[in-house]
Amino acid sequence: MASAIELGYRLIDTASSYGNEREVGLGVRDSAVARDQVAVSSKLRGDDQVAGARAGLERSLDDLGLSYLDNYLIHWPLPSLGRYLEVYGELMAAREEGLIRRLGVSNFLPEHLTALYDAYGEWPAINQIELHPYFPQQALLAWCQERGIEVQAWSPLGRKTDLLSNETVTTMALAHACTPAQLVLAWHLARGCAPIPKTDSTERAAENLAAGSIRLTGREVEALASLERGRIGGDPATHVEM
Structure with a gap:
């Protein structure tokens, strides 16, 4: 974790259910970055x-050994x-106390987000999906962006x-002289979405x-989006996580 921060990463993502918050916190505290x-x-x-x-x-x-979280998300809506x-x-009350800087959600659909807005008069800062x-x-990304919700x-x-x-x-990666992973991450950035990749390799x-330096054309962005096949994870409308 400390090595990732030294490389230039400034967003560190974890979750209680990942079981690694102690290690993440140690890496953040061991980093030379403030x-x-x-x-x-x-x-x-x-x-x-x-x-x-x-x-x-x-x-x-x-577990993290921190006094506050920059972002805290509800992991699943679990309707x-x-x-x-x-x-x-x-x-929201914990945010008022300074324990959370930005409050967000993960895996929320428009109906869940709208229910939050109707109840509290605010959109979550983030929806990680x-x-x-x-x-x-395509539809959910545009829907969130129209309402100022950051999509991760x-x-x-x-x-x-x-x-x-x-x-x-x-083929597209070869044309850009980059790896396939770099190309896909550049595709996310071109759509105004923040990708959260996982890796144990410093290299x-x-x-x-380095994917941040790759620029895709609108046609290339559309071509990659046309590869749609469907979810690989749970459906937020029915998913159960305990």
């Missing part, structure tokens, strides 16, 4: 929607629980698929960061 120059995000796990959002947040802060509206209100060329989320992409490289060996991707992390 804390206020690194944005740290974590997410409220499903069972804490029932057990208590405040307790879940405090546990994450304790079958019917708790996400109340949970959002609890986290599954998004990659095999699932480009989990699984931006289409994990456990053949996306990075897809002929359209590899690959450096390669991913």
Whole structure:
């Protein structure tokens, strides 16, 4: 983690359910970069929607060894629980206390986001969703951007698929003299979406960061979006995470 920060990463993403908050926090604290120059995000796990959002947040802060989170997201709406509206209100109070800088959500659909707005008069700052060329989320991305909601992409490289060996991707990458992963990350950036790639390799992390210098044409962006196949993760309308 400290090496990623030294490379130039300034957004560090984790979640209670990932089981690595202690390691992430240690990396942030060991970095030579000042804390206020690194944005740290974590997410409220499903069972804490029932057990208590405040307790879940405090546990994450304790595990991370931090006094506040730059971004804190409700990991899944879990509509079958019917708790996400109340949970959002609890986290708004924690934001007022300075424990959270920006409050957001993950895997929320327009109906969930609209319910939050109707209840509290604000849109979440962030919606982190599954998004990659095999699932480009054209409608949801545009919907969020129209309302000023920052869209972040989990699984931006289409994990456990053949996306990075897809002929359209590899041909386009060759034309740009970059790797397929760099090309796909550049596609996200061209659409105004922040990709959250995962890697344990310092070399690959450096390669991913270099994707910011790649410029795609509108036609190339459309060509990659046309590869749509569907989700590889859970459907937010029915997903259960506890």
